Amino acid sequence: MDDSPSEPASSFELLQRAQAGDRAALDTLLARHLPRLRRWASGRLPVGARDFVDTDDVVQETLIRALRHIDTFDYRREGALQAYLRQAVRNRIVDLVRRAGRRAPADELTTGVPDQASSPLEQSIGVEAVERYERALQRLKPKDREAVILRVELGYDYAELGQALQKPSVQAARKAVTRAIARLAREMTNER
């Protein structure tokens, strides 16, 4: 889908400008992606980690780093970029949690105390289910994965989704998400 000149600059364009050193372009990208990912991260960061990690800082730092270093060409599609950034934040959280664990080594005594170690999402649907979900998500085709992430996790409306996934209509976007969710559920049963 072509971006008409009157529409706001595409992330792809901004990304190229940002990587060329355009500070304003980077700010625009951050403004575009930060709020949703912050909110997303707040559900994914272990409750106990909040004592030593500032969610906002983590997300912001990760985005800046990721935006500076990714190969722009692979992320022409808005949805692909958003899914990539979401994954970057997730990796960063996993890394932080692992490091925190190293600081206070888990031993026999601590294994019975999962309290602070799980995120609100894990507390809600269970650690094991979140992991199964993540693994299945990674096995999906990129467009299916993006559809799930954007709609289910990041709350894109269908119009935004249509743009990000390069779908011709809102209906087409809705249908793409529906199918992606169905495939994801089926994929999740594959390891039960």
Add this chain to the structure above:
Amino acid sequence: MNDDDPQILELAEAISDDQPIDWAFAERSAPDPARQAVIRELSLIARLAHVCRQPDAVISSEPDGEQTDVGSTTVEGGLATWAHLRLLERVGAGGFGYVFRSWDTRLGREVALKLLRPSLASAREATTIVREGGMLARVRHPNVVTVYGAETIDGEVGIWMEFVRGRTLAQLVAEDGVLGAEEGALIGITLCRATAAVHNAGVVHRDIKPQNVMREEGGRIVLMDFGLGRDIANAPHSRSWNLAGTPLYLAPELLAGGGPSVASDIYSLGVLLYFLVTGTYPVLGKGLEEVRAAHQQGTRRLLHDVRANLPPPFVGAVERALSGDPSQRFKTCGAMESALSLVIGAEARASLAPASSDVETRSTSRTERFRPHRHILAATTLVALLVSVWALGTGTVRRWLGRGDVQPPRVLMVLPFVNQSQDPDQQHLTDGVADILTADLAGISGLRIISWTTSLRYRHTKKRVSEIASELPVDAVIEGSVQRSGDRLRVTARLIHAKSDSLLWASTYERDAADLFALQGEIAAAIAGAIRVTLTGPEQSRLTNRHVTRPAAQDAYLQGRRHLYSFNIEGVRRARDLFELAVKEDPRYALAHASLARCYLALQDFGVMTPEDARLRATTAAATALAIDDALPEAHTAVAEVRFKLDWNWLGAEQSYLAALGLNPGSSLVRSPYSRFLSALGRTREALEQARLAAESDPLSAEMRTSIGVILYYQRRHNEAVSEYLKALELNASFSPARVGLGRAYAAAGQYDEAVHQLRLAIEQSGNAWNVIAVLAGIHAEAGVRPEAEKLLQQMLAQAAKPEPHIAPQDVAYVYAALGRLDEAFDWLGKAIEHRSTRILWLKVDPRVDSLRGDPRFTTLLRSLGLSP
């Protein structure tokens, strides 16, 4: 089933559209297990989507039922932000104003913002509210919502606080029905503690009601929403506030125009508890006027008349809180808490009266000063066990733990209890209760208990249980208090879930002081029952068959125990005197005999008792303890120590250590000496294992860390030893054995300057102890600074000629060995063996005698110690 399966696609579409789905129905209507499995995963995705869309699904400050302006979606004043808070969604509304889920843009966190309706607050009131908000922000209590701040901006008063998810107690009752007295009392106890914290901050809550108390998903009870502004009750807007709720909780003196006070909060607590167990209120009325009139006419419905099957202590506590005359109510929340804590066991006991009748023969006939009900005192261990079972039967504990929390606690810690006696000298008794409870729980095989020496570090802590849990690997914490009045004791104990800071179990016991030990066992068994640990036969009998001693003997014993923990010469001497007194008062007191043996051994170690004297006395004391009670782990440990350190009976010692461990597997007080024994034998790997286990249950003990350091030093892992000693010193910088060890390890690693520095500090800390000076001399010699070493050696030799203080011959030998004067070294080692000096027992592993090992005389020495080369 394929990608086009219409049922699956329909459900997926509903998830995407955020439509409600009846998952149970969907799963039932699926034709085969494969599709059912997919539907189950879809329901997980739906929940995940729900969490992502609405990270705070259930939110605090839900509306008070009937209210004004409900359903309006526009925000009054069209606010999108307020101060540094971005308003996300309105989650509550009432006569006071609105509550918004908001985003604190400064700190980047979600908060609940309560905005007061502008017309409600005059400028003066606004100032008061903001000032109070500041005071509330200082209240730090696990069961009080954390207030972050309060401000007035353009005449609008806002107060922002922690965002809490869960259900209010009003919802709980509406959805699950009224509560039992026990659960009501547990909530009441928690709320009394929470309200007391508010009162201690100099604030009156003013608006305690079930709508303002949340139960989080994890079970934590949180006291929320403070009444804002003292004039609200009499404000002209009173017509608009929720008459179905608030006035029913207002104390009569408030309705009569009086000001809010501690007493009016206590009244509200009373109404809240009344409501929790009945679903109705003591004074009814359709509006402020009717309620006021009902109070004036004295038409209060007594709790007993509304629900007859409640235990009298519960009814008594609630009715007292509801007294029309404020001076007749509890003076403080603490007093109300105490009264409520009597309920926990009482209801169970009352309901178990037939079951307990056959064991009442053991009841006491002594004075009954505290006794509210005769049958409470009749309770015995069996009853206490049944209490827990009963509590589980009614679901109290299960419900309390909440859905997500199926694992009952297994790692516990007993915090030092609070001495509530008038007499501060009763601290030893208070400590003794918690200390012995720790030991009792450690003897239960299903539990891991953090040791008493670690607990002691939390004596004056103001930390929340959840904060302690973040420092130590504990699931739950036991806290309590002891009150002594003459020969009567009142002990309260509470089990607090570490994760949620919520109360899992609580009980109050009233006994004769002489029954203390029986009571300890009873409490331990009750706690085990409450968290579903099954006791083995021997465990149960150890907890129930307690030696009943005379109060004077028990007193002396408990005081002695406290001195023993000091680990210094004076403390141990004092402990010895007290234990001797205890066995004089009660010659059948096995625990006191066993502890006495420990004292003699320690005094011998310190060099203030000759080995001969110590051997005679310690052997007698340990043997007596064992003869009286061969199921007492302490007796076996005492025998083991005597066999090891004084008799050099290695085989016998190990048997006794193992017997003690069999009886009390969780005790670091057994593992730690056993570990030292193993290292002397040269079995350093096993020793290290035991020492690490001991340190796990005693994570804050410098002594345990030091033991690990010593073993690593014996294994020649000097750098690791250094790091263990440093950890020990972090825990207790004045623990001189760790500093001596650190110096030795530095020296062994070739860092002589650092070693000498540490030793100088240690000499100062130990008060110029000769054994420490000897280590410094040895280090000088190893470092090649011979004149210094020789100088110290001459001082030691001069001292050795004198009778006191005693210089251990092996200390002299180590200096000679370091100086390369091997003949003298062997001479002095020979003397050490002759004197049966304890510290020579580690000869086999001690790096300081490495220069002697090739010599045949060394083999002879080891053989004479009973050790193989």
